[in-house]
Amino acid sequence: MPLSKDFVAASAIPLILSILERGDSYGYAIIQRVWELSGGDMDWADGMLYPILHRLERRKLVQSYWGEAENGRKRKYYRLHRSGMKELKALRAHWDKLHGMLHA
Amino acid sequence: MFDLEKEVAAWSAGVDAGRCRQAASAAELSDHLYCEIERAREDGLSDEQAFAAAVAKLGRVADLTSEHAKGRSVLGRVCAAAERYDNAHGESRELLLAHGILWAAVMLGSSLMLVGWAAPKALAYLLIGVLVPGWWASQAVMLRALRRRRSGGA
Numbered sequence: 001m002p003l004s005k006d007f008v009a010a011s012a013i014p015l016i017l018s019i020l021e022r023g024d025s026y027g028y029a030i031i032q033r034v035w036e037l038s039g040g041d042m043d044w045a046d047g048m049l050y051p052i053l054h055r056l057e058r059r060k061l062v063q064s065y066w067g068e069a070e071n072g073r074k075r076k077y078y079r080l081h082r083s084g085m086k087e088l089k090a091l092r093a094h095w096d097k098l099h100g101m102l103h104a
Numbered sequence: 105m106f107d108l109e110k111e112v113a114a115w116s117a118g119v120d121a122g123r124c125r126q127a128a129s130a131a132e133l134s135d136h137l138y139c140e141i142e143r144a145r146e147d148g149l150s151d152e153q154a155f156a157a158a159v160a161k162l163g164r165v166a167d168l169t170s171e172h173a174k175g176r177s178v179l180g181r182v183c184a185a186a187e188r189y190d191n192a193h194g195e196s197r198e199l200l201l202a203h204g205i206l207w208a209a210v211m212l213g214s215s216l217m218l219v220g221w222a223a224p225k226a227l228a229y230l231l232i233g234v235l236v237p238g239w240w241a242s243q244a245v246m247l248r249a250l251r252r253r254r255s256g257g258a
Contacts, residue, residue: 027141028140046136046140046162073138076132078134
């Protein structure tokens with residue numbers, strides 16, 4: 001089922017925060033995880049993720065750090081900040097509310 | 105012989121653009137590119153095919169650059185605008201630069217001359233009323249002519 005561009009855009013931040021809640025991750029892995037979680041229906045354009053991650057970092061919802069990949073390559077990881085947890089909680093409440101409204 | 109490391113480094117240098125972009129962003133995107141290449145290799149593609157597929161998936165450098173600048177600082181936005189301007193007028197860059205330098209020289213020369221004559225009011229009128237609008241108008245005419253030439257040649 002193809003998902004609309006607006007829906008993909010609106011759900012991007014809650015999805016990223018929720019993936020990072022389960023553990024630190026990096027750009028490529030986040031995109032793969034979104035694809036898996038959606039059963040292949042949500043295929044993010046690779047270039048779209050990083051501006052969002054950087055924006056979240058500026059808002060201090062996530063924090064980045066440089067680490068090393070298994071093959072020794074330099075890799076930038078992201079971790080959820082405490083304020084990101086709060087934001088995720090609020091976003092979940094909003095989406096739950098919407099879900100309830102749609103199924104009322 | 106296709107040199108993957110070299111190609112990735114060249115791609116990364118393009119993303120970095122050597123001026124507005126932070127090297128850290130280019131490093132992050134290079135890692136992403138390598139991840140895509142590794143996946144394409146697992147699908148049985150050669151290094152060259154894997155690189156081409158990964159670049160196509162990640163998007164054009166210009167798109168990435170402007171995408172990255174969205175929502176950034178004022179400097180970031182200025183850089184993105186410069187990038188777009190560069191992409192639109194890349195082949196006429198020298199001409200536009202020469203035009204800008206010429207007008208800057210005219211403004212500077214007039215300013216020095218009028219300051220020497222102790223006529224600051226005349227300088228202000230000349231700059232605001234003649235030179236700046238003159239520069240702006242001639243730039244607009246030139247860009248229009250360039251656009252026409254490009255669309256005529258396309």
